[in-house]
Amino acid sequence: MQPGDLIASDQGARPGSASDIAEAWAVLAEVMDPEVPVVSVVDLGIVREVDWQQGHVHLVVTPTYSGCPATEVIEDDIRQALEQAGFATPNLERRLTPAWNTDLITAQGRERLRAYGIAPPVGSSSKRSLLGESTAICCPQCNSSNTELLSQFGSTACKALYRCRDCLEPFDYFKCI
Amino acid sequence: MNDDLIQYLLRLGDTALIQGQRLCEWCGNAPALEEELALMNVGLDLVGQARNWLEYAAELLNDGRTADDLAFGRDERSFRNLLLVEQPNGDYAVTMTKQFLYDAWHFDVLQQLCNSSDERIAGIAAKALKEVTYHLRRSGEWIQRLGDGTEESHARMLAAIEQVWRFTVELGAADETEQRLAAAGIAADHDKAANAWLAEVTQIFTLATLPVPSPANYFYLSGRKGLHTEHLGFILAEMQYLPRTYPNATW
Numbered sequence: 001m002q003p004g005d006l007i008a009s010d011q012g013a014r015p016g017s018a019s020d021i022a023e024a025w026a027v028l029a030e031v032m033d034p035e036v037p038v039v040s041v042v043d044l045g046i047v048r049e050v051d052w053q054q055g056h057v058h059l060v061v062t063p064t065y066s067g068c069p070a071t072e073v074i075e076d077d078i079r080q081a082l083e084q085a086g087f088a089t090p091n092l093e094r095r096l097t098p099a100w101n102t103d104l105i106t107a108q109g110r111e112r113l114r115a116y117g118i119a120p121p122v123g124s125s126s127k128r129s130l131l132g133e134s135t136a137i138c139c140p141q142c143n144s145s146n147t148e149l150l151s152q153f154g155s156t157a158c159k160a161l162y163r164c165r166d167c168l169e170p171f172d173y174f175k176c177i
Numbered sequence: 178m179n180d181d182l183i184q185y186l187l188r189l190g191d192t193a194l195i196q197g198q199r200l201c202e203w204c205g206n207a208p209a210l211e212e213e214l215a216l217m218n219v220g221l222d223l224v225g226q227a228r229n230w231l232e233y234a235a236e237l238l239n240d241g242r243t244a245d246d247l248a249f250g251r252d253e254r255s256f257r258n259l260l261l262v263e264q265p266n267g268d269y270a271v272t273m274t275k276q277f278l279y280d281a282w283h284f285d286v287l288q289q290l291c292n293s294s295d296e297r298i299a300g301i302a303a304k305a306l307k308e309v310t311y312h313l314r315r316s317g318e319w320i321q322r323l324g325d326g327t328e329e330s331h332a333r334m335l336a337a338i339e340q341v342w343r344f345t346v347e348l349g350a351a352d353e354t355e356q357r358l359a360a361a362g363i364a365a366d367h368d369k370a371a372n373a374w375l376a377e378v379t380q381i382f383t384l385a386t387l388p389v390p391s392p393a394n395y396f397y398l399s400g401r402k403g404l405h406t407e408h409l410g411f412i413l414a415e416m417q418y419l420p421r422t423y424p425n426a427t428w
């Protein structure tokens with residue numbers, strides 16, 4: 001590659017400021033998860049860092065599950081949203097470490113999940129409650145804690161399937177990981 | 178050491194990939210909707226983990242091949258998966274027995290790999306361990322339900338164990354590659370993993386009122402060396418058909 005190519009391909013480079021970072025976060029707060037369109041990538045806690053590197057906005061994104069088929073879609077959506085907001089060639093870095101966990105879902109994210117009909121994760125992912133019987137999961141429809149597990153595996157990798165014994169509605173639970 | 182590491186990554190990645198591919202054969206055929214969802218979720222986790230391992234292997238190989246090329250462009254003799262996971266699904270007892278025997282081993286290996294001196298390995302393992310914790314819990318519950326279920330389900334579990342147990346010989350001991358990597362703090366201690374595996378299997382089989390067979394005997398095939406049973410070729414034929422017929426196809 002000629003030095004000239006580098007310069008030509010990096011015409012969008014410019015110095016970034018604190019307000020650029022703040023604006024990038026604001027843009028990201030509007031990028032919704034394709035499978036749960038009420039929570040943003042910020043609500044989910046999958047954007048781990050935003051900074052400015054070599055003239056471009058730089059993000060660290062972490063997948064929820066190893067095989068999450070939405071990972072690429074989410075990255076494309078993020079890139080597109082940032083470009084539309086005027087950030088030239090955003091630099092997305094996918095990082096596995098430290099592994100994403102459900103503790104990273106924000107309070108707002110949890111409330112939005114509940115309002116959408118998905119019970120948010122209960123308890124802390126750091127506690128080894130994974131192998132024991134889970135604590136009571138409240139029905140997102142009627143808030144009853146009289147619920148039962150139908151299957152640890154639900155409609156997507158991140159969810160388990162529950163049923164409410166009071167209102168009898170089945171519902172998804174965003175399981176602790 | 179690099180060659181050892183590549184071999185090791187292929188073993189982890191190919192085993193996850195072939196187990197995932199086998200599970201996907203249940204798509205549209207599972208006995209209940211919840212089971213179908215669970216099987217596909219587990220399969221998807223494993224395919225994702227396989228991609229993480231194979232991406233790392235591809236980088237170390239550094240010959241221009243990607244993780245996809247490794248998955249879809251290699252022949253049987255180049256695959257390094259455990260023989261256990263290439264065995265046919267059979268009935269639900271066979272499917273769950275294979276899954277459980279693999280999960281119990283996988284869980285301990287990943288636990289150890291979380292402390293690997295290779296940060297990339299530790300990162301992939303930490304992610305995968307969260308997923309495999311759910312896999313093991315589920316398959317262990319199925320073994321108990323089927324083993325300690327009806328006369329019919331108990332008989333089928335005995336038949337399933339009889340059918341696949343001999344392939345567990347590969348879970349039993351480390352080879353030189355694994356020993357060298359373990360000594361360097363990179364790979365899991367596979368002798369330790371074998372002990373943890375047997376303890377887990379004994380515990381669950383006992384709860385399931387199933388006898389634990391005596392240790393499997395050595396036989397001439399070895400997934401680690403690319404010497405597979407006849408079944409792998411059929412899996413690859415299906416899995417690799419599209420990329421081989423339409424190279425570079427995208428969607």
Ligand SMILES: [Zn+2]
Pocket residue numbers: 139140141142143144164165166167168169
């Ligand atoms: Zn309810």
